[in-house]
Amino acid sequence: MKEGSGGFNIGFNLGQIATKEYFDYEVDDVKYPEGSVVAIFDMDTVVFPVVSVCDKTSVVVENSKGQTKEFKNRTKFKEWCKQKGKNFEDYSIQDKVVPEPLSHCLNSIKVSTERLAKEVGATHCEYYLGGSGNFRMDLPLPVRYKGTRASQRKPTHLKDAQNYVVNKLGAKKIKGIECDDFVSIRTIEVNKQKGVKGVLITSDKDALQTFSSLAYVYRQGVEYKLDNPLGKLWIQPNGDIKGTGLKFLLMQCLCTGDPTDGYIPTCFFNRKYGQKTYYKLVNDIDNVKELLTVVITKWKGLVGDSVTYMTWDDELVTKSWLELAELYWSCAFMSTEKNHRTTFEDVLKYYGVSYK
Numbered sequence: 001m002k003e004g005s006g007g008f009n010i011g012f013n014l015g016q017i018a019t020k021e022y023f024d025y026e027v028d029d030v031k032y033p034e035g036s037v038v039a040i041f042d043m044d045t046v047v048f049p050v051v052s053v054c055d056k057t058s059v060v061v062e063n064s065k066g067q068t069k070e071f072k073n074r075t076k077f078k079e080w081c082k083q084k085g086k087n088f089e090d091y092s093i094q095d096k097v098v099p100e101p102l103s104h105c106l107n108s109i110k111v112s113t114e115r116l117a118k119e120v121g122a123t124h125c126e127y128y129l130g131g132s133g134n135f136r137m138d139l140p141l142p143v144r145y146k147g148t149r150a151s152q153r154k155p156t157h158l159k160d161a162q163n164y165v166v167n168k169l170g171a172k173k174i175k176g177i178e179c180d181d182f183v184s185i186r187t188i189e190v191n192k193q194k195g196v197k198g199v200l201i202t203s204d205k206d207a208l209q210t211f212s213s214l215a216y217v218y219r220q221g222v223e224y225k226l227d228n229p230l231g232k233l234w235i236q237p238n239g240d241i242k243g244t245g246l247k248f249l250l251m252q253c254l255c256t257g258d259p260t261d262g263y264i265p266t267c268f269f270n271r272k273y274g275q276k277t278y279y280k281l282v283n284d285i286d287n288v289k290e291l292l293t294v295v296i297t298k299w300k301g302l303v304g305d306s307v308t309y310m311t312w313d314d315e316l317v318t319k320s321w322l323e324l325a326e327l328y329w330s331c332a333f334m335s336t337e338k339n340h341r342t343t344f345e346d347v348l349k350y351y352g353v354s355y356k
Contacts, residue, residue: 020173021131021132021173021174021175022131022172022173022174022175023174023175023176023339024174024176024177024181024182024185024335024338024339025338025339027172027174027182027186027338029189030126031193032123032124032190032193032196033195033196034194034195034196035123035195035196036123036124036195036196036197037120037121037122037123037124037196037197037199038122038123038124038125038126038190038196038197038198038199039116039117039120039122039124039125039126039199039201039218040125040126040128040183040186040187040190040198040199040200040201041113041116041125041126041127041128041171041183041201041202042128042179042180042183042200042201042202042204042207043127043128043129043165043169043171043179044129044130044179044180045202045203045204046109046112046113046116046201046203047109047129047158047161047162047165048155048158049203050105050108050109050112050161051105051155051156051157051158051161052155053108054099054100054104054105054108054155054156054157055097055098055099055100055155055156055157056097056098056099056100057073057095057096057097057098058070058071058072058073058095058096058098059071059072059073059074059077059093059094059095059096060093060094060096061077061091061092061093061094062091062092062094063090063091064090070096074093077091077093095153097153097156099155099156099157102157102160105157105160105161106160106161106164109161109164109165113125113127113169116201116218117201119218119221120199120201120218120223122199125169126186127165127169127170127171127172128171128172128173128174128179128182128183128186129162129165129166129171129172129173129174129179130173130174130178130179131173131174131175131179132175133175133176134146134176134177134178135176135177136178136330136331139327139330139331140311140312140313140315140317140327141262141263141311141312141327141331142267142309142310142311142312143262143263143264143312144262144312144313145261145262145263145331146261146262147262147312148262177335180202180204180206180207180334181334181335182335183200183202183207184200184207184210184215184334184335184336185335185336185337185338186198186200187199187200187210187215187216187217188210188212188214188215188336188337189337189338191214191215191216197216198215198216199216199217199218199223200215200216200217200218201218201219202217202218202219203219203220204219205219205242206252206332206334207219207334208224208226208231208242208243208244208245208248209231209243209244209245209246209248209249209252209332209333209334210226210245210334210336212226212229212336213227213229214226214227215227224244226244226245228244228245229245229246229288230245230246230247230285230286230287230288230291231243231244231245231246231247231248231249232244232245232247233247233248233251233279233282233283235279239276240275241275241276241278241279246288246291246292247282247283247285247291249332249333250282250291250292250295251275251278251279252332253265253325253328253329253331253332253333253344254295254298254299254325254328254329255273255274255275255278256274256275256278257328257331258331258332261331263328263331263332265303265324265328268302268303268307268309268324269302269303270302270303270304271302273298273302281294281295281298282294282295288351289351289352289353292347292348292351292353293353293354296325296348296353296355299321299325300321303321303324304321305320305321306318306319306320306321307319307321307324322344322345322355325344326343326344326345329343329344
């Protein structure tokens with residue numbers, strides 16, 4: 001097995017601090033021989049879960065008498081207070097973190113990447129990490145994009161693990177856009193090579209909304225072939241709606257949003273509208289033009305001609321229904337080509353949808 005840059009032999013010397021970052025257009029389109037299977041890793045989705053698990057977290061509470069007790073988390077402590085008839089507010093709380101040895105963490109990353117590469121039958125691997133300058137952080141949303149994550153504690157070994165995959169796997173840090181944007185671009189790019197299969201390896205659900213002529217995504221042990229821009233939806237056993245392609249993307253952009261990333265368009269809706277209603281509205285549609293027409297008609301009915309609101313950085317703005325749709329499209333749409341952002345209006349025009 002070979003990488004796009006560097007060998008697969010992994011030791012535990014961290015090497016130099018990883019500071020070099022790349023714009024998407026600065027990453028070479030490495031060419032592969034026919035018959036190659038190229039695993040394109042979103043290493044953020046590999047590294048972060050591993051380093052998080054390597055931190056054993058708990059809370060230590062102390063009462064007014066100086067007596068202490070340890071709990072797995074605040075929820076468990078509150079449950080104990082309720083059972084014992086204690087007042088939660090009478091205790092001070094300290095977070096406790098005990099990290100596993102760094103070598104354990106790095107070995108887990110090594111094992112995970114090797115296993116995933118083997119599962120997709122990779123002959124070559126490319127590795128990417130998120131860097132600085134995420135354009136979405138400046139979007140004029142009511143709540144800043146991923147703003148809720150700013151106060152969250154970062155795992156102990158995160159920086160060391162990132163340095164490790166840069167120095168030992170040859171991973172590249174991407175700046176200006178998010179890593180999940182770039183790996184989508186790169187996967188499509190590789191699949192355009194004659195006789196070459198590019199497989200995006202990620203745990204991110206957003207990867208499944210990539211709509212292109214051909215892309216492969218390996219997520220949670222399942223390989224998805226994305227060769228239909230329209231995509232499809234399905235109902236999970238727990239009732240959640242999941243999917244692929246434009247059907248799934250538009251659900252995220254113009255219906256449910258993503259509370260984890262901090263964008264929720266429903267705050268502008270004039271009536272209740274959720275994923276199950278969206279599913280009933282679009283599930284049987286069999287062409288992109290009709291899908292877009294139905295969705296924008298519904299969107300205009302939900303938000304009206306325009307909305308006025310205060311942004312996360314205290315600016316009062318007014319946006320038309322289309323400008324608001326563009327804003328939420330920017331939050332969710334994964335890029336499909338380097339140095340270019342396809343707008344929602346671009347898509348409407350391309351499919352001949354009347355919208356003015």
